[in-house]
Amino acid sequence: MKKYERAWLMKSEPCCYSIDDLMRDGVTPWEGVRNYQARNFMWRDMKVGDLVFFYHSNEKPSHIAGLGEVASEPYPDKTQFDPKDEYFDPKATKEKPRWFLVDVKFKEKFAEPITLPQLKLDPDFATLPLLQKGSRLSILPINSIHAELLVEIGRSV
DNA sequence: GCCAACGTTGGC
DNA sequence: GCCAACGTTGGC
Numbered sequence: 001m002k003k004y005e006r007a008w009l010m011k012s013e014p015c016c017y018s019i020d021d022l023m024r025d026g027v028t029p030w031e032g033v034r035n036y037q038a039r040n041f042m043w044r045d046m047k048v049g050d051l052v053f054f055y056h057s058n059e060k061p062s063h064i065a066g067l068g069e070v071a072s073e074p075y076p077d078k079t080q081f082d083p084k085d086e087y088f089d090p091k092a093t094k095e096k097p098r099w100f101l102v103d104v105k106f107k108e109k110f111a112e113p114i115t116l117p118q119l120k121l122d123p124d125f126a127t128l129p130l131l132q133k134g135s136r137l138s139i140l141p142i143n144s145i146h147a148e149l150l151v152e153i154g155r156s157v
Numbered sequence: 158g159c160c161a162a163c164g165t166t167g168g169c
Numbered sequence: 170g171c172c173a174a175c176g177t178t179g180g181c
Contacts, residue, residue: 011178011179013179035164036164037164057178057179057180058178058179058180060181061180061181062179062180116180133161133162134161134162134163135162135163135179136162136163136164136177136178136179137163137178138178
């Protein structure tokens with residue numbers, strides 16, 4: 001059996017929610033995803049226990065900061081129902097929620113983050129979805145080969 | 158701060 | 170259902 005059958009990369013801006021926040025909280029609902037493709041990954045494809053790479057975007061440089069894991073079945077994102085919330089969606093109702101999320105649990109923080117330029121230099125990651133042109137999706141799948149390599153690199157320092 | 162690449166919205 | 174206009178993401 002493969003070590004990491006399904007793995008995911010989840011982006012967050014450290015200003016808003018960083019891996020240190022996750023380390024402090026232990027578990028967090030991954031709120032605020034308002035993109036259907038990203039939602040579908042959480043809704044249909046993620047399974048409890050899947051490995052999560054925690055990515056800090058808009059950093060200098062951006063980097064993979066550590067690991068988490070999927071910690072719940074999908075359920076409706078409560079922020080879509082709250083008119084005062086920045087993620088409020090007037091078209092969503094409790095009977096017909098639009099946005100689903102999963103909980104993410106903290107696993108570990110890398111001593112040295114894996115940076116974006118570093119990944120670009122490594123031919124092993126040429127096909128990594130994160131590095132493809134125009135890849136703006138906030139949740140991306142990571143195949144088992146890449147997952148194993150990334151864990152190795154992250155822990156090797 | 159700029160801007161390319163996307164995604165979404167809404168008029169028709 | 171098309172497509173222009175607009176908004177957002179995220180690297181640089």
